[in-house]
Amino acid sequence: xxxxxSLHIMDIxxxxxxxxxxxxxxxxxxxxxxxxxxLEVSDDGHGMDxxxxxxxxxxxxxxxxxxxxGLGVPLLKGTAETTGGSFTLDSTKGRxxxxxxxxxxxxxxxxxxxxxxxxxxxxxxxxxxIDFDLRYRVDGKDFSLDTAEWRKELDGIPLNHPEVxxxxxxxxxxxx
Amino acid sequence: xxxxxxxKIREKAQKDVELRQKxxxxxxxxxxxxxxIAAGARDVLKTFVEEVGKRNLTDVIVTQTGEKGLASQEPMxxxxxxxxxxxxxxxxxxxxxxxxxVEHVVNGxxxxxxxx
Numbered sequence: 001x002x003x004x005x006s007l008h009i010m011d012i013x014x015x016x017x018x019x020x021x022x023x024x025x026x027x028x029x030x031x032x033x034x035x036x037x038x039l040e041v042s043d044d045g046h047g048m049d050x051x052x053x054x055x056x057x058x059x060x061x062x063x064x065x066x067x068x069x070g071l072g073v074p075l076l077k078g079t080a081e082t083t084g085g086s087f088t089l090d091s092t093k094g095r096x097x098x099x100x101x102x103x104x105x106x107x108x109x110x111x112x113x114x115x116x117x118x119x120x121x122x123x124x125x126x127x128x129x130i131d132f133d134l135r136y137r138v139d140g141k142d143f144s145l146d147t148a149e150w151r152k153e154l155d156g157i158p159l160n161h162p163e164v165x166x167x168x169x170x171x172x173x174x175x176x
Numbered sequence: 177x178x179x180x181x182x183x184k185i186r187e188k189a190q191k192d193v194e195l196r197q198k199x200x201x202x203x204x205x206x207x208x209x210x211x212x213i214a215a216g217a218r219d220v221l222k223t224f225v226e227e228v229g230k231r232n233l234t235d236v237i238v239t240q241t242g243e244k245g246l247a248s249q250e251p252m253x254x255x256x257x258x259x260x261x262x263x264x265x266x267x268x269x270x271x272x273x274x275x276x277x278v279e280h281v282v283n284g285x286x287x288x289x290x291x292x
Contacts, residue, residue, distance in 0.1 A: 007213050011213050071210045118219070126221060164182075
């Protein structure tokens with residue numbers, strides 16, 4: 001259903017947003033020596049109790065009133081586990097949720113990374129009130145962006161101001 | 177490209193920010209649930225954001241929401257405009273998004289052929 005990892009990330013982070021997160025870490029790292037790809041999404045949202053944390057990993061769990069967390073979690077878990085990787089979800093009610101997925105970067109069924117640049121771009125601009133800590137370390141690229149620092153520099157100008165949108169777009173093109 | 181440039185932006189943008197914070201004239205909301213994302217909602221959202229940036233539409237805000245409950249018409253977009261009924265667009269793509277910006281957001285004429 002999800003063509004690539006960048007869309008998986010988009011979907012997983014949307015859960016963090018819905019959980020009221022103010023700070024979200026997204027880290028994508030490839031360890032060439034161990035042929036491992038690692039993805040982490042950690043937030044300070046309202047978190048889940050143990051039972052709910054189990055349920056959101058099950059694709060067949062839903063309440064008619066609507067599942068608050070979409071299919072993104074079971075989809076990512078499925079992708080990780082069928083490509084020789086692992087999936088863990090740690091959540092504490094009132095503290096936040098942390099998801100770590102690993103993939104065998106040599107596995108033939110591993111989806112491509114996709115457009116990480118666009119995922120970062122729309123997440124930051126679409127949620128100007130959230131601090132995003134973005135890290136990308138793949139194939140010699142070492143990129144990091146902490147929007148809390150940008151916010152400090154901007155002193156009240158929102159991250160979705162047209163001027164900032166243009167700057168962010170160019171910044172990502174240049175550095176990522 | 178460095179963070180020094182953010183300071184320049186800050187000075188340049190200071191003026192219209194107050195105005196924008198008071199009331200955005202138009203709010204564009206893109207449905208970004210799992211099915212929306214799988215159907216291409218990220219590229220639609222990106223197009224709206226870029227157009228707003230390029231055209232310097234300081235009174236327009238682009239934002240996102242979860243599932244819209246109409247998975248067959250994803251990607252879906254709602255356009256909220258002051259004193260006007262909300263317009264819901266379905267089966268959107270980047271080209272359609274550009275037309276919505278030109279015709280609806282800039283010129284005030286909703287694109288009825290995309291509306292659902």
